Amino acid sequence: MTDREMEEGREERVDAVLRSLGQAQVPEGMEARILSRLKERREVPERSAWLRSRPVWALAGAGLAAVLLLALYGLRPSRTVPAHGSIAAVAAVAVGSSRAVPRVAPPARVAPVRRVGKHRRVRPAESASFPAPEAPLTQQERLLLAIAHINQPAVLDALDPTRRAAVEAQDDHDFKAYVASVHHGGL
């Protein structure tokens, strides 16, 4: 095969490939499918088309709403004093420093009573309770007070076994009464 013939053959094949690419037959039913698709698109509600064509506005609106919510709720100062009945307050009372617990204002909103079942009404656990009562003085605190106050017969009393047992019993009773009062106070 001469060079000329090879070149002509190559030319012929290239043309055949290009012809097949440029003269492809349209698939059957393509026009109907396109028209059907266009019709479907026209039936999409106008509102969704608006959202689709303006995603920037939707995003901007969402961003603005988030900023407003943050400004309203996210930047409130946090409370430094625990609410009544909280674990921190009870712990402070239990270690005998109830007098050191500051008075706090009652919460602005009390959680509503929630109905459970047919008749029972329960108050949510996080609802506000009344302030814890002051804890009674312990024996050691009383002795310290007695030592601090001159001319009181406290020392002699402490040495008497009968009186001492009575005082200890009174202490025990006071402590149990305190615990009972705290327990009924909403914990």
Added chain:
Amino acid sequence: MTSAIGEFGLGWIEREQACDEPEIAVLVATFSGLLYRLAYSVLRNRAEAEDVVQETFLRVVEQRSRLSTIREFRPWLARIAWNLALDRRRKVQPEQMDEVLAEGLLSYGRPADVALADAAYVRCVLEALDRLPKAEREALLLAAIEDLTTAEIAVMLKRSESSVRSLIFRARTHLHERLERLEQRTGGTA
């Protein structure tokens, strides 16, 4: 507006409630073949090419408000389809479809060994076509579509007509050179 593109029956665009179905049907019937061939020449895949045609008409309907500014409707439409096809080409691997195309080009009744050699050669041509510089490849593919004139190709590629002709000539020359080198490497069996 009608004077610019009215020859294609686009009176529906002027109406407030655009898109009268019969006139869209005329539009689709007039241009779908051209757009399909354009897309197919890039994608070599029937389903993908049809999707491109659909997408092109959807774009036309969506952009009906600016159609009044378009002076040359046919190249404008062709360019939309062309660009959509090029975008889609990045996702589709045309090589996957070359086998189908090659088989379609084979003439029946030839000996099996000759048919296999022909199919291999078609794949080589397609590969060489893909390796041409972008401008040359695009000009050559557009020139292969009989419906398009050189002037329309020039509008689509935003070049002058002489530049398009030059690109086509260079593309053909480069294609032949590549194929000749390939034949020399394979000893003329490809």
